[in-house]
Amino acid sequence: MTDITHASPGRPNSILAPDDRTRRRNAAEARFRLYGILAIGVAILALIFLLTSVVRNGAGAFTQTYISLEVALPADKLDKNGNRDPAEMAKVSTFGYKPLIKAAIQDAMAAQGIAIDGLKKPESLVSEDAAAQIRNYVLAHPEVIGGSRTFDMLASGRIDGFYKGRVTMQSAERDSNVSPEQLRLADALKEAGLVETRFNWNFILWPDASENRPEAAGLGVAIIGSLYMMFVVLALALPIGVAASIYLEEFAPRNWFTDLIEVNISNLAAVPSIVYGILGLALFINFGGLPQSAPIVGGLVLSLMTLPRIIIPARAAIQAVPPSIREAALGVGASKMQTVFHHVLPLAAPGILTGLIIGLAQALGETAPLLLIGMVAFVRDFPAAPPEGLFDPATALPVQIYNWTQRSDPAFVERASGAIIVLLVFLIVMNAVAIVLRRRFERRW
Amino acid sequence: MNEMRLTEREDVTMAESKISARGVQVYYGDNHAIKDVDVDIQDKTVTAFIGPSGCGKSTFLRCLNRMNDTIDICRVEGDIRLDNEDIYDKRVDPVQLRAKVGMVFQKPNPFPKSIYDNVAYGPRIHGLARSKAELDEIVEKSLRRGAIWDEVKDRLHAPGTGLSGGQQQRLCIARAVATEPEVLLMDEPCSALDPIATSQVEELISELKENFSVVIVTHSMQQAARVSQKTAFFHLGVLVEYGETAQIFTNPRDPRTESYITGRIG
Ligand SMILES: Nc1ncnc2c1ncn2[C@@H]1O[C@H](COP(=O)(O)OP(=O)(O)O)[C@@H](O)[C@H]1O
Ligand SMILES: [Mg+2]
Numbered sequence: 287m288t289d290i291t292h293a294s295p296g297r298p299n300s301i302l303a304p305d306d307r308t309r310r311r312n313a314a315e316a317r318f319r320l321y322g323i324l325a326i327g328v329a330i331l332a333l334i335f336l337l338t339s340v341v342r343n344g345a346g347a348f349t350q351t352y353i354s355l356e357v358a359l360p361a362d363k364l365d366k367n368g369n370r371d372p373a374e375m376a377k378v379s380t381f382g383y384k385p386l387i388k389a390a391i392q393d394a395m396a397a398q399g400i401a402i403d404g405l406k407k408p409e410s411l412v413s414e415d416a417a418a419q420i421r422n423y424v425l426a427h428p429e430v431i432g433g434s435r436t437f438d439m440l441a442s443g444r445i446d447g448f449y450k451g452r453v454t455m456q457s458a459e460r461d462s463n464v465s466p467e468q469l470r471l472a473d474a475l476k477e478a479g480l481v482e483t484r485f486n487w488n489f490i491l492w493p494d495a496s497e498n499r500p501e502a503a504g505l506g507v508a509i510i511g512s513l514y515m516m517f518v519v520l521a522l523a524l525p526i527g528v529a530a531s532i533y534l535e536e537f538a539p540r541n542w543f544t545d546l547i548e549v550n551i552s553n554l555a556a557v558p559s560i561v562y563g564i565l566g567l568a569l570f571i572n573f574g575g576l577p578q579s580a581p582i583v584g585g586l587v588l589s590l591m592t593l594p595r596i597i598i599p600a601r602a603a604i605q606a607v608p609p610s611i612r613e614a615a616l617g618v619g620a621s622k623m624q625t626v627f628h629h630v631l632p633l634a635a636p637g638i639l640t641g642l643i644i645g646l647a648q649a650l651g652e653t654a655p656l657l658l659i660g661m662v663a664f665v666r667d668f669p670a671a672p673p674e675g676l677f678d679p680a681t682a683l684p685v686q687i688y689n690w691t692q693r694s695d696p697a698f699v700e701r702a703s704g705a706i707i708v709l710l711v712f713l714i715v716m717n718a719v720a721i722v723l724r725r726r727f728e729r730r731w
Numbered sequence: 732m733n734e735m736r737l738t739e740r741e742d743v744t745m746a747e748s749k750i751s752a753r754g755v756q757v758y759y760g761d762n763h764a765i766k767d768v769d770v771d772i773q774d775k776t777v778t779a780f781i782g783p784s785g786c787g788k789s790t791f792l793r794c795l796n797r798m799n800d801t802i803d804i805c806r807v808e809g810d811i812r813l814d815n816e817d818i819y820d821k822r823v824d825p826v827q828l829r830a831k832v833g834m835v836f837q838k839p840n841p842f843p844k845s846i847y848d849n850v851a852y853g854p855r856i857h858g859l860a861r862s863k864a865e866l867d868e869i870v871e872k873s874l875r876r877g878a879i880w881d882e883v884k885d886r887l888h889a890p891g892t893g894l895s896g897g898q899q900q901r902l903c904i905a906r907a908v909a910t911e912p913e914v915l916l917m918d919e920p921c922s923a924l925d926p927i928a929t930s931q932v933e934e935l936i937s938e939l940k941e942n943f944s945v946v947i948v949t950h951s952m953q954q955a956a957r958v959s960q961k962t963a964f965f966h967l968g969v970l971v972e973y974g975e976t977a978q979i980f981t982n983p984r985d986p987r988t989e990s991y992i993t994g995r996i997g
Contacts (some may be wrong), residue, residue, distance in 0.1 A: 400811065540803060616798065617829060617851060618829070618856075618906060620856055
C-alpha cells in the first residue's frame with residue numbers, strides 16, 4: 287500500500303521548512319533586489335557627485351567682492367576746458383580715469399594709515415570695469431566734476447578669488463596678475479570696511495565681458511537668448527507636434543506612406559543635434575537669409591530638433607487613451623473631431639505635456655547646433671524686446687558655458703559652473719511646471 | 732382603386748419595420764463575417780441577436796449605426812434602411828445617423844467627466860437644449876429613463892467613473908437615450924455586470940421599448956427569452972432563424988437553432 291502522507295520526492299511535507307527550490311528562488315529574488323539597490327545607489331552617488339562639484343565650483347559666481355572708494359573727480363583732468371560739453375568730455379577715455387582710481391586707493395591708504403612695503407600697481411585691485419563705471423557716471427552727471435564721490439567698484443578677478451579661496455598668498459607669488467602685497471592691501475582695506483563681498487546680481491543681469499574682466503561677466507544676454515529660443519520652440523513645436531500626432535494617430539489612413547512617415551520620425555529623433563545645426567545653417571541662414579546668431583534661427587533649429595521628440599510621446603499618449611472612450615463619443619453622435627478634441631486630447635494631455643517639457647528641456651541644454659548658426663559670438667548688447675529682438679544677436683546658456691570654459695582665467699571656470707547652476711535651476715523649474723500642469727490635467731478619476 | 736389599397740398596405744408594413752436589412756454582406760479584409768443577412772426590426776420592440784461567440788452578432792449590430800465605418804478593413808455591402816432611407820447612402824452623415832441610432836457597449840464606458848456632463852454631452856453637441864434649464868431637464872429625464880436618477884440625483888457633479896459597474900452601464904444607457912434616438916443598439920450590455928445589476932438593466936430594457944426600438948446582442952439565451960419579443964439566431968455569419976422569441980425557444984424550425992438552445996453548439 288502506498289503511504290499517502292509521503293508526498294513526491296524533493297517536496298517536504300511540512301510547509302514550515304522551505305524546500306530547495308523555494309530557497310533557490312528566494313535567493314535569486316534577494317539577489318535581484320540587491321542589484322536594483324546597487325544600481326540606484328550608483329545613480330544617486332553620481333548625482334551627488336555632480337551636484338556637489340558643480341555647486342562647489344559654481345557657488346562663488348553668485349557672490350562678488352566690491353571695493354568702495356571715494357574717488358576725486360578733478361575738473362582739470364575730466365573737463366579741461368571747463369565748459370561741461372559732453373562731446374568734449376567723452377574724449378577722455380577710460381584710460382584717463384585709471385589714474386583717478388589709483389589716487390583714490392592711495393588716498394584711502396593714507397586715510398587709514400595703511401603702509402605696505404614693495405606694493406606695486408595698487409589700482410589693479412579694482413576691476414578694469416571700474417574706470418568705465420566712473421566714466422559713464424561722470425558723463426551722465428557732469429555736475430559731480432570738481433568734487434568727489436564714493437563708488438562701489440568691482441574688485442578684480444584675482445582679489446575676488448582671494449576671498450573665495452581660489453587665490454592664496456602662495457599662488458600670488460607665482461602669478462603675474464597679482465602680488466602678495468596687493469592681497470595684503472586688500473585685507474587691510476577689508477579691515478577698514480571698504481571691501482565687501484555680497485550677492486552678485488550682475489552675474490544674472492549683466493552681459494558677457496571680455497577675457498580680462500571675468501568679474502564683470504554675466505549671463506543676462508544668454509538667459510534672454512535662451513528664453514527667446516524656448517519661446518520660439520514652444521510656439522512652433524507644440525502646435526505642429528500635437529497636430530501631427532493627432533493626425534497620424536486619429537485621422538491618417540494606415541498605408542505605406544504613413545508607415546514611412548512613422549519610421550522617419552523615429553529616425554529623426556535619433557539624428558545627432560549637430561546635423562540640425564548644419565541644416566539650419568543651410569536652410570535658414572544661407573537660403574532663408576535670416577541673420578546669424580539670432581534667437582529666431584536658434585529657435586527654428588531647435589524646433590526642428592524637438593519636433594520628433596515631442597511627436598513620439600504625444601502619439602504614445604494618444605494611443606494610450608482607451609478605444610472605449612472613442613466608441614462612446616462616436617456612439618452618441620460626436621464627429622471624429624469632436625471625439626478627438628473633447629475626449630481624446632484632454633485624456634492624452636498629461637502625456638503630451640510631459641513629452642513637451644522633456645523636449646523643451648533638451649532644447650534648452652542643446653549646444654552643438656547653436657555653435658553652427660553663430661550663436662557662439664561674443665555679444666554684449668541685449669537683444670530688443672520681441673518680436674524684433676528675435677532677430678538681434680544673442681547667445682544661449684549652454685553656449686555661454688562652453689564659451690567660458692574655453693577662457694584661460696580660472697575665474698571663468700567659476701562663472702561656467704555658476705552658469706551650469708542657473709541652467710539646472712531653469713530645468714528644475716520647467717520640470718516643476720510640468721508636474722504641476724500634469725496634476726491639473728490628470729483629473730482622470 | 733385596388734392598386735391604391737396595395738400601396739397603402741405596403742406603407743403599413745414599412746412603417747412597422749423600423750430597420751430593414753436586405754442582402755447584407757460584411758467583410759473584414761478577406762474574412763467574410765456576415766453572409767447575406769435579411770432582417771426586419773420593428774419599432775417599439777426588443778429584438779435579441781443570439782448565437783455562438785464570433786458568429787457576427789456584434790458586426791451586424793454595428794452595421795446598423797455605421798460604427799463599422801471606423802474600422803479601416805471593414806467593408807459592408809447590401810441595403811440597410813432606417814425608416815425606408817438607405818443609411819449607407821452617400822448623402823448620409825454617419826454622425827447624424829448615430830444621433831438617431833444610439834448605442835450601448837459591452838463594457839460600461841462613461842466619459843471621465845461628471846455624471847451630468849456624461850448625459851449632457853450628446854444633447855450639447857447636437858444642440859438639443861437652448862438653455863441651461865432645458866439641458867437640466869433633458870439630463871433628469873434621461874437619467875430617469877436610465878433608471879438611475881434616484882441613485883445619482885444628489886451627486887450629479889461627481890465623476891461618472893466612480894459609480895459601480897451596473898450604475899455605470901445604466902448611466903451609459905441614460906447617455907444614449909439623452910440624444911432622443913429612435914433605435915437603441917446594445918451589445919451584450921450585461922456581460923460585465925453582476926446578477927443584480929443585470930436584472931436591473933433587463934427591467935430597464937423592458938421599459939425602454941415603450942419609446943424606442945431596442946436591439947440587444949446577448950450570449951445568454953435566458954436573457955433573450957426574458958427581455959425580447961423577437962429573436963434572431965446567427966451562426967457562422969449567417970442568420971439561421973428569425974421569429975417570435977417564444978417560437979424560437981419552444982419550437983425552433985432549424986436544427987442548428989435547436990442544437991444551440993439545447994446547448995449542443997456554442
Ligand atoms: N475589428 C475587427 N477586425 C477584424 N475582424 C473582426 C473584427 N471584429 C470582428 N471580427 C471578426 O468578425 C467575426 C465576427 O465577430 P463578432 O461580430 O465580434 O462576433 P460576435 O459578436 O458574435 O461574438 C469574427 O470572426 C471576428 O474575428
Ligand atoms: Mg460581440
